[in-house]
Amino acid sequence: MNIVDLRSDTVTKPTPEMRQAMAQAEVGDDVYGEDPTINRLQEMSAEMMGKEAGLFIPSGTMGNLVAVLAHCQRGDEVILGSKAHTFLFEAGGISALGGVHSCQLASQPDGTLALEDIRAAIRADDPHYPITRLIALENTQNRCGGVVIGLEYTQAVGKLAHERGLSLHLDGARIFNAAVALGVSARELAEPVDSVTFCLSKGLSAPVGSVLCGSGEFIQRAHRIRKQLGGGMRQAGVLAAAGIIALEKMVDRLAEDHTRAKHLAQGLANIPGIVLDAGTPYTNMVFMEFTEETGLSTRQVTQRLAEQGVLVGVVGTRRFRLVTHYWIDDQAVEQAIAAFAASLRAV
Numbered sequence: 001m002n003i004v005d006l007r008s009d010t011v012t013k014p015t016p017e018m019r020q021a022m023a024q025a026e027v028g029d030d031v032y033g034e035d036p037t038i039n040r041l042q043e044m045s046a047e048m049m050g051k052e053a054g055l056f057i058p059s060g061t062m063g064n065l066v067a068v069l070a071h072c073q074r075g076d077e078v079i080l081g082s083k084a085h086t087f088l089f090e091a092g093g094i095s096a097l098g099g100v101h102s103c104q105l106a107s108q109p110d111g112t113l114a115l116e117d118i119r120a121a122i123r124a125d126d127p128h129y130p131i132t133r134l135i136a137l138e139n140t141q142n143r144c145g146g147v148v149i150g151l152e153y154t155q156a157v158g159k160l161a162h163e164r165g166l167s168l169h170l171d172g173a174r175i176f177n178a179a180v181a182l183g184v185s186a187r188e189l190a191e192p193v194d195s196v197t198f199c200l201s202k203g204l205s206a207p208v209g210s211v212l213c214g215s216g217e218f219i220q221r222a223h224r225i226r227k228q229l230g231g232g233m234r235q236a237g238v239l240a241a242a243g244i245i246a247l248e249k250m251v252d253r254l255a256e257d258h259t260r261a262k263h264l265a266q267g268l269a270n271i272p273g274i275v276l277d278a279g280t281p282y283t284n285m286v287f288m289e290f291t292e293e294t295g296l297s298t299r300q301v302t303q304r305l306a307e308q309g310v311l312v313g314v315v316g317t318r319r320f321r322l323v324t325h326y327w328i329d330d331q332a333v334e335q336a337i338a339a340f341a342a343s344l345r346a347v
């Protein structure tokens, strides 16, 4: 049976071209800065993000952690969204490992933080308070539906941050999805921010890795922190080689994932018992619920879907996230729609 894995775009496996590049990659000891493939990936990444330098990091989670620790001292505060990945899904690393305090503002349905909320959250200079040091945004915003944050908004937050002497970090795990959806370059989207992480191992299909980009001085600090966290890798050029293919070949095709997500949503909308989130999909994620009237539990539905080869992400009671990616073709979309129709039919 063909398995249609819609749980996440993190499940993507490397393409044949990536596997070939990995096998042939020139490598060296990256802790000495001697891996030519990693150096090339970092240079390409910095160029694509419009920053001075880049740093290859094992995961998006570590990328955000390194960034926050490079911006903040212990006891400093980062302003972020209540639905930010760094707040929800990074195991509290910034607090546990960095002693960084978080100020969570309500993530708005469009993925933004209200500018007036940010303004009000910036602390006065008072010994009772932690020092506000950093603002963090996420684009696309995962838990707000994979929604795209516009350029003007990011510019407004950048302006506010810099006027108040703060830095702005962007969790751009899916910044290329945002760029493709908006028809702008990732460089433009990252222009207002001081640092940005993006993932090679999601929609871009590389097996491992993220890149953190920022000023030369910032990346130097980040380099030491990555080492402290045990993220200094040696001959990881075999991984970076796949990342280079990801950047060269896999960015523009993300539009196909967005189109397939739309087809998937259209097919699901016709099935009695399914309610799609308003506006979904914005990019490669479809968020949906099935109604209580179906008389089925979340577990029953996921089991029925799995029996038909369809794997979905459970994000709440009767609530799923379905993510399209390189390994989901038109036929997989049809298989998923048919499986939902069959699974939600009366018990």
Ligand code: TLP
Binding pocket: 007, 008, 009, 010, 058, 059, 060, 061, 062, 085, 086, 089, 138, 140, 142, 171, 173, 174, 199, 201, 210
């Ligand atoms: N997100 C994963 C899960 O952790 C939820 C997913 O399936 O979407 N930033 C954002 C916005 C992310 O969505 C993720 C992964 C990360 C950072 C972390 O990346 P990794 O998994 O490489 O640590």
